[in-house]
Amino acid sequence: MKAFELFAGAGGMSLGLKNAGFELVGAFDAWKLATENYNTNVGPHAEVFDLKDVAGAVVEIARRSPDIIVGGPPCQDYSLAGKREEQANASLTKSFSMIVSGVRPEWFLMENVIQVLTSDTWMVAKEVLKVAGFGISILKADCSFYGVPQSRRRCFVVGRRGECDGFLDKALERAASDRPMTLRDLFGAAVPEALYFPARMPSKRSVWGPDEPAPTIRSSSLRPVPANYMPHDEDAALIENGYVYTRPFRGGRGVRSVDEPMSTITRTSFERPTGRYLNAQNEKDPVSAADTAVLTLSQISRIQGFPADWRWLAKSKRDICQMIANAVPAPVAARLGKVIMDWHRGESGAEIIDGFVDWVVLKGRSRSSGYNVKSSLRRARKLLGNRIFDNVEMEIAALQQLAGFVSLPVASKSDIRQALRLYTAFLNETPKVKKKGRLRKTPAGNDNLSAALVDVDDTDADFGT
Structure with a gap:
């Protein structure tokens, strides 16, 4: 399947779809720095383009004949961290729907904060997509059940021309893991589904995740992870400390254990606790915020799903964190992309209802x-x-x-x-x-499903996008 991304940023969603087997045929974003980072790491697909120019975008994208258009329109106007006023940024959700309707690919995938689903803007955008013949499925998910150690709560809207509404609901839900991914899972020695490629130097890491490129294969490669393996120094320090701090939102707690997911990554996730927080710390924090580990940019990037060898091009630390926070986590995009790919190929499909x-x-x-x-x-x-x-x-x-x-x-x-x-x-x-959609059968015994999926009001704020 050929994919074109709108609002691509540094390329998190594109990377995930590429890992799921999609062919990337183009990407647009208005921020030049983000497109430079995309092209350095994902491939030479990204161009600077103002997506308020709907007609121009339709012409340019149609030339590439994508099977799917994907993207996460800006969410500041919907996010709990913003003013909740639907203005210029909200209009870009309409732009997304109009571009999809104009190009008429077979599929689309849109990501946003969950609050978008109750917005006037989405009601208009949804009607545009329905008139264009798209059946729509919606997943409201905690991303820690979809491949990243971060309780990032987001909605994913999937559409396919000619299908009925709800056609993919259960398949998207079944893609959730049995439990949330924790910081220890990512940074500790026992990494789920990890591969062990022994490094030649102690300063280099040897454990690689399933959603990133492996190092050069040698005769000693692909051995089991040894019981005495130690993670990289900065990761070992994090695991040894056991706690991290991230600036809370609206009185929430700021300290997390490494045995739970991180809260939503934002453009301020690298900041240390201020005196104001230390003097009025949340009563649910397990330890003093002053005693927590300091997250490095590399760790923040990996919590958001970027591989360790990703090269961030920017002079400002805040710009790097902005690009990280804006991104759709690549492992999440890969997991949902596989659901779409399997359905597209006819390798999975709806089940006949019992009875x-x-x-x-x-x-x-x-x-x-x-x-x-x-x-x-x-x-x-x-x-x-x-x-x-x-x-x-x-x-x-x-x-x-x-x-x-x-x-x-x-x-x-x-x-x-x-x-x-x-x-x-x-x-x-x-x-x-x-x-719930035609030809639907509810899976039995999936006790984690209600934890992986979230209600509209159960959301984390997003300072990043």
Whole structure:
């Protein structure tokens, strides 16, 4: 799949999609410094472009014929850290929707703070996307369940032309880990899914994560992580101290243990606690903020999902932190990108809801006939590449354009059409299921799901974007 990123910043989302197997065909951002960092680290795809110029963007992006347009429009106007007034930055969410609708890729992926979902701007942008024919799925997630040690709460809106609303909801939810990633997971010796490439010098690290390029492979590579391995000096100091400080928001606590996720990375995450905080420290802080470890820029960058060998180009430490805070964490983008890629290829898809065969039997058919109907429905899904259309007549019309369907015997084609109509009738009699999207089955036993997903009001502020 070919991807084009809007509001690309330094390239966190692009890096994640690249790691998931996407081909990057371009990226736009208005900040020249961010595009320079993107091109240095991700690839020569980024250009300086003011996305208020919707018509110009549509023309330029359409030339690249992307399969998916992605991006995180600025969120200051929605964030709890801002004034919550929908002004110039909020209008760029509309720009995103208009560019997507003008280019008409098959897919889009948008990231923002969760508060965007209750904004007037999103209501307009969503209507633009719906008129353009996109079915929309929304994930409200804590990013610590999606590959970074940071309780960054964000919404991800995924759309595909021709699908029904909610088509990807459960697949996105199932991509969550069983538990949140902690700072110890990232910086400690026992890194989940880590690979051990023994370094030639003690000053170099030997443990590499699954979402970054490996060092040069040698004959001694890919050994198990030894029990006595020690992390890099600065990481070892962090783990030994056991606590970090980050400037809190609206009276929240400022101290975190390394055995929990960091709070949302912001452009001030490198700052030490001020006298004002030390004199009125949050009662829930486990230790004094004065005694916590100091996060380095490298550590802040890695908490946001950038690899350790990422090169930051900027004279100002605050500019670097701004680019880090603005980014969509690459591991999160990679995980969601894989869900999209699998669905696009037809390697995963919606499941038939339990109870369909019983419903067919209640309507007067034999159980063997019910299983035949279910088999015909599965055949239809396979022919359609597991797509879920917004109505059954659209599905049947699409089927009738496929060579695989046209070549079937008349009786088989009739069975498939009938199975699709029966399933639609079944969904119409189970409205609670239909509300979540057609062909949806709730996974059993996923106890962590409610922790990985968050409500609209359960959010961290974002000082960075």
